[in-house]
Amino acid sequence: MGSTLCICSRGVITIENKRYMFVQKLGEGGFSYVDLVEGVHDGRFYALKRILCHDREDRKEAVHEVEMHRLFNHPNILRLEGQCIIEKGSKWEAWLLLPYVAKGTLWSEVESLRDKNCALSEDRVLHILRGISLGLKAIHDRGYAHRDLKPTNVLLEDDDRPLIMDLGSMNHARIEVTSSRQAMSVQDWAAQRCTISYRAPELFSVESNCVIDERTDIWSLGCVLYCMMFGEGPFDMIFQKGDSVALAVQNNVTIRTRIVINMYSQALESLLSSMLVVNHQERPYISTILAQIETLVPAVDGQATTRI
Structure with a gap:
């Protein structure tokens, strides 16, 4: 990694x-x-992520995140500028x-609409889901998850183009x-690096003789789709109440019924159900998900929101 730095x-x-000039703190x-910084050379704003490394292992993980960014030049994966x-x-x-x-994260958009008693329209859901899936396919095609x-961990551009970020947990x-x-x-690593309410079932209790593959991301993608449709992840409330997410993910997820009937198509709900399958060997790969999305995406993506 480079070391050209002057403060x-x-x-x-x-x-x-x-x-770059420091503007303000964005979060931690x-x-x-x-931090938000502005380029002196171009007047553009950038986000400067500063990772604290307490030991050589932390430094190794930070270098790994940089290396993962460098693998991709894709419109649905956040690029590294320096x-x-x-x-x-x-x-x-x-x-x-x-x-x-x-515009911020996908969660910010979902939360904002939920506070207004609204939800993403099916057209918007499909448009965003397709972009995330294209980014995931690029990751999976390179042999990573x-x-x-x-x-x-998904940013939204003004045109709803999603950008997958936070690549530090990526591995083979x-x-x-x-x-x-x-x-x-593997189980201990997952407990530290994979958010519990979006973690695939096979990462909670890892068997001593098994193969874990990129379909852990398909489960997480299903949870993201669920969140876009219903305003929260399928296990968010369970985690917030302090109940066992590990036990909950072993049971079949029931599609929420509080949403107005016919708000989303049966085809979209079927796609969701295909992702949230406990046995990862029965989950589809990202190419299958994309093929199904393509049959559902309208010719012109809508940008409306739907009132609950």
Whole structure:
């Protein structure tokens, strides 16, 4: 990773020989912060993600996230504009310069509509779902899986083009487990890196002799689709109440009935059900999902919202 960085008294930084001015903080997570910066050279806004690295393992994971970004140049995967690592005493910070998407995340859009007693129209749902699926296909075609797909990890451009972000949990699509020790290692990793209410069932209790593949993402995609349709993920409330998500995901998901009858087509609900199958060997691959979406997407994507 590059190391071209300068922090000046006026909040100006230089990354890969380009200068950026700090504007404001955008948010923070457990081990990272996101700032809004403006490019001095082009006047555009960017999101600067700063990942705190407490040890070499943290640094290795940050480098991995950068490497995952570099694998893709796809309209539905957030691109990396620049990066560097700086030393701070015995620790490091990895800085990832990313495009700034003012509209925010898919979750922000769903939550905003829900607060207005509205929901995404089927046309919009299909348009967004198709874009996410195209991004996932690009990831799967390279032999990787995202492993942490959720509405807060999808940004929406003004034209509803979705951008998959947060690639730090990505790893090889196919994981062959041959021992109980390896199974526990995979399970522990999933508990740390895969959001519980969007985590595939096979990652909760990993068998000692099994193969886990990219269809963990299909389960998560189903949860994202459910969220777009019904305003929350199928297991969000279970998690919020403190009940066992691990037990809940082993049972068949019942499509919510509080929504007005006929709000969504039977075909879309059938597509949703095909993703939320507990046995991952019975889940479709992303190519099958895309083929089904193409039969449902109207010639012109609508942008309306539907009132509940």
